[in-house]
Structures are given as structure tokens and as C-alpha cells.
Amino acid sequence: MILCIDNVLTSGDLKQIQLSLEGAEFVDGKLTAGAYAKTVKENCQLKGDSNVAKEIRAIINLALKRNSLFQAAVRPKIIRPPLISRYEAGMFYGSHTDNALMGDDVLTRSDVSLTLFLSNPDTYSGGELVIDTSLGEQFFKLAAGSMIVYPSTFLHRVAEVTEGVRLAAVTWVQSVVRDAHEREMLFELDTVRRAIFEQYNKTVEFDLLCKLHANLLRKWADV
Ligand SMILES: O=C(O)CCC(=O)C(=O)O
Numbered sequence: 001m002i003l004c005i006d007n008v009l010t011s012g013d014l015k016q017i018q019l020s021l022e023g024a025e026f027v028d029g030k031l032t033a034g035a036y037a038k039t040v041k042e043n044c045q046l047k048g049d050s051n052v053a054k055e056i057r058a059i060i061n062l063a064l065k066r067n068s069l070f071q072a073a074v075r076p077k078i079i080r081p082p083l084i085s086r087y088e089a090g091m092f093y094g095s096h097t098d099n100a101l102m103g104d105d106v107l108t109r110s111d112v113s114l115t116l117f118l119s120n121p122d123t124y125s126g127g128e129l130v131i132d133t134s135l136g137e138q139f140f141k142l143a144a145g146s147m148i149v150y151p152s153t154f155l156h157r158v159a160e161v162t163e164g165v166r167l168a169a170v171t172w173v174q175s176v177v178r179d180a181h182e183r184e185m186l187f188e189l190d191t192v193r194r195a196i197f198e199q200y201n202k203t204v205e206f207d208l209l210c211k212l213h214a215n216l217l218r219k220w221a222d223v
């Protein structure tokens with residue numbers, strides 16, 4: 001399931017992030033890419049060990065924690081520290097798959113990839129996240145503060161920015177539910193369960209849905 005979630009960041013969060021990024025030090029994005037992805041990655045990234053990067057990561061982590069749609073759809077177990085990327089005119093990230101395992105000491109399996117857009121789409125041309133799905137390439141360019149989450153199994157790329165600057169945060173999540181289809185079914189069941197509770201309260205049918213949801217989660221959870 002590919003899911004776009006609006007208003008992940010508040011306008012206050014966005015202002016704070018955009019302010020912190022003014023004059024911040026960016027490095028070559030190739031430093032954090034896998035061996036093959038490196039050959040097609042032309043962007044800059046905020047220096048990972050800087051205070052600015054720590055401040056921004058804290059804002060994003062809080063925003064992910066409070067977002068109930070993200071929590072229900074992705075069921076995060078481990079969230080990698082977000083990378084803040086910057087694409088100026090002429091920059092792009094060619095077609096690649098994200099590494100399956102990430103990290104040095106503790107390995108994180110990338111089940112879900114996410115991009116949180118930080119620039120207003122009117123301020124740059126190009127720069128779409130392009131995901132290669134069974135329906136063909138799908139192009140995404142979201143409002144600043146909105147986020148797309150998608151299974152890390154897809155080939156994807158960032159189209160060349162032809163004008164302006166594209167700022168985005170990207171990261172990867174190891175989910176409690178490893179399999180994308182199982183995760184999606186649990187999310188749908190949970191959505192129906194909530195809707196039934198809102199409409200009819202705690203009925204026998206609601207209890208049965210809760211039992212089904214809990215038992216499937218027990219079966220599929222990888223904790
Ligand atoms: O910036 C994006 O939207 C995606 C970047 C990406 O694919 C990556 O960093 O692996």
C-alpha cells in the first residue's frame with residue numbers, strides 16, 4: 001500500500017525546520033547510499049552528526065509518534081534516524097532499491113520507506129518521487145509537511161529538479177508486521193473496527209472484529 005498522509009508537520013514545525021536549515025552544512029548524499037545506488041545519487045544531505053540534524057530529527061520523530069494514521073498503517077518497530085536531503089537544479093536520484101538491511105551495530109530491516117516533503121511544491125520544478133508500481137510509474141510531489149509511505153520493495157527514483165530547491169526528510173521503518181499485504185489487511189480491519197465502534201459502540205460484532213484483529217496480529221507480528 002502506498003499512502004499519502006497530509007499535515008504530518010504543523011506549520012510551526014515547518015517554520016522551525018526551514019529556519020534551522022538556513023546556512024546549515026550539507027554534504028554529498030553518496031556518503032549514505034549503497035554501492036549501486038551511489039552511482040545514480042546526485043544530491044546533498046544535512047551533516048548527520050550536526051546539532052541542526054539532531055533538532056530536526058527530534059521534531060520529525062515526535063510528529064511520527066503523534067500521527068495515528070502512520071502508526072496504524074505502518075506499525076513501526078524501529079524508525080531509522082531521518083536523513084534531510086537537498087536537491088538543487090540539476091540534482092536527482094536515479095532508479096534504485098533501498099538496502100534491505102541498514103545500520104552498523106544494530107541492523108534494521110527496511111519494510112517501509114517514507115519521504116516527508118519539506119519544501120512548498122510551488123518553489124521548485126521537477127523533484128517528484130517516482131515509484132515503479134504494477135500500474136507503471138506513479139509521480140508524487142506533496143505539500144510541505146505531507147508524507148508518503150510505501151513498501152521498501154519498490155524500485156523508485158527522484159526526478160531531476162530543474163528549478164528551485166527540494167528539501168525532504170527520508171527514512172526507513174522496520175514494521176512489527178513484516179509482510180506488506182498482511183500489514184495492509186490489518187490496517188483495513190482496524191479502520192473498519194474503529195468505524196463500527198464510532199457508529200454503534202461496543203457491540204457483539206465489534207468484539208468479534210477486535211478478536212479477529214488481535215488474533216491476526218498475534219499470528220503475523222514479528223516482535
Ligand atoms: O527523496 C525522496 O523522495 C526519496 C529518496 C530516496 O529514495 C532515498 O534516499 O533512498
Ligand SMILES: [Fe+2]
Nearest residue numbers: 096097098156
Ligand atoms: Fe530510496
